[in-house]
Amino acid sequence: MKPVVGIIMGSNSDMPIMKEAAHILDEFLVPYEMRTLSAHRTPGATHAYARAATKRGLSVIIAGAGGAAHLAGVIASLTALPVIGVPIKTQSLDGVDALYSTVQMPSGVPVATVGINSAKNAALLTVQILSLSDERLAKKFSAYKRALAK
Ligand code: RP5
Numbered sequence: 001m002k003p004v005v006g007i008i009m010g011s012n013s014d015m016p017i018m019k020e021a022a023h024i025l026d027e028f029l030v031p032y033e034m035r036t037l038s039a040h041r042t043p044g045a046t047h048a049y050a051r052a053a054t055k056r057g058l059s060v061i062i063a064g065a066g067g068a069a070h071l072a073g074v075i076a077s078l079t080a081l082p083v084i085g086v087p088i089k090t091q092s093l094d095g096v097d098a099l100y101s102t103v104q105m106p107s108g109v110p111v112a113t114v115g116i117n118s119a120k121n122a123a124l125l126t127v128q129i130l131s132l133s134d135e136r137l138a139k140k141f142s143a144y145k146r147a148l149a150k
Helices: 012-027 043-052 071-078 096-103 119-131 135-149
Strands: 005-009 032-036 060-066 083-088
Touching: 005 012, 005 071, 012 032, 012 060, 012 083, 012 119, 043 071, 060 071, 060 096, 060 119, 071 083, 071 096, 083 096, 083 119, 119 135
Parallel strands: 005 032, 005 060, 060 083
Antiparallel strands: none
């Protein structure tokens, strides 16, 4: 099936965290793709990905990065799709650097930022967004919430 969600990350070293988002989308049967794209190391490819995302049929982009984490913000500057940022904890500053870099966007260019390493919540928020126009998904998400309560 054609992917409707793009899960991207700044480095392959982010994969252990970002695959938690993939597991949730698998559980909800949401088709996705995963790419490593860096705002700093591969800026050209990152720009091209963001610019083509809508035409390619994506509806939401989840972007995880650590350190000076500009990936989600750069993507948000180049597409009208909702972008969810996942700050990744790296060795130096416990992930606070990535949290601030991801969440503190200038007015007019929002990135919906989840907690440090919270790729799972990014995927759940994605499911909630897609549920607005997908009854099957909405029902499945309600069942997920009921299971949490139990
Ligand atoms: C960021 O730098 C990446 O998102 C990653 O979290 C961090 C470290 O990357 P590597 O040096 O492990 O490739 O751009």
